[in-house]
Amino acid sequence: MSMWEYANPKKFMGWTRPVLPWTFALAGICLVVGLIWGFFFTPDDFRQGSTVKIIYLHVPSALMAINAWIMMLVASLIWVVRRHHVSALAARAAAPVGVVFTLIALFTGGIWGQPMWGTYWAWDPRLTSFLILFLFYLGYIALWEAIEDPDTAADLTSVLCMVGSVFAILSRYAVLFWNQGLHQGASLSLDKEENISDVFWFPLLVCIAGFVLLFIALVLMRTRTEIRARRMRALEARARRA
């Protein structure tokens, strides 16, 4: 029995039904513990004050925004190579979740940026590449919505996802090149994770685990919905023929 057995739609529905509530529960526990620990039981940063606490939302969501795209890329590759329908549906299910994470990262970043940098938005390489990532997500979702035939849509969006990944990486480095010419980004691109102290680090880890679990739970749930929607469409088509 190989791992691909689990990708059979019927088996997938079977094993996700018991797993899903547990994943949601674990995600909830991690998020509640991590956020309460982070918000109420860590000291204020000596320079940033209490604004440092937005890190518990900002960093995990930014992380997951990128990982969601990578997950979509892997799922698209599996669909192109092995033609597993569940894989294509999972890629479709992950996209809106990824968009929301990207938006959370952008908004929390802006809220943090206002007191710290004095501005909600700056054309910093990191912020800019996130905005571009957001645009890539939008295009991907729009293409899924626009095409009626599900297999064609899955194929075309997979190709778009692969090409888009290459260009997203290109844009990331192009943006770095572009901003160096404009101004010195040193004060803006503060690398938070390297010089963070353990007091902030452990609750952050719990929050990251919570966001990962939440992502998995949401994608599983949305994939189940997609499978049900497709079954319904098949039933309707059969009823029309009969």
Added chain:
Amino acid sequence: MIALLWRDLRLAIRAGGGFGLGLAFFLIVVVLVPFGVGPETALLSRIAPGILWVASLLAALLSLDRIFALDYEDGSLALLATSPLPMEGVAMTKALAHWITTGLPLTFAAPVLGFLLSLAPEAYFYLLLSLLIGTPALSMIGTFGAALTVGLRRGGLLLSLLVLPLYVPTLIFGAEAVRRGAEGLDPTGALMLMGGITAGCFALLPFATAATLRINLR
């Protein structure tokens, strides 16, 4: 391949091909910008590289949906698919034809419009060079986008949504090269990186375009 190229070029130049449309659009965008930001020469010459690049990008975008749509509707795309020429070759030829009918005229029109925006005199050479290197990439990426949306009823808007994010690296390097040229800095790095993007696009995107065309013709 050459026969297909000639056919596309003839179709583009003759009735209703929209050959001059891109150029006219380019001119209008560039003329509108001073109305929007004011006629101060210093400001205009500072933003001129970016305006020229963004305008040429939009002008190239305008004619993208024509690349495959007409051939798809009258069935000649299906004929091309059964011809001995591989789909990758078709994709590349279409991109080349699009570049010759839009990118190349834009490249030569840009210095004239640069004059309108009082572009720094040192930058004209780099403007020409960067557009010459960069617009083929715009055409190739656009051909890929056109192949993605060819089967759709109203694909035009979606096409721009898909293609514009892909244009970001080319735009950054292109405008940066001209800006550096205008300020007397060395633009070779930006030009070479943009050349790399163009070469990479022509090496890889024909395969992706051919794959999407085959899917759409299924």
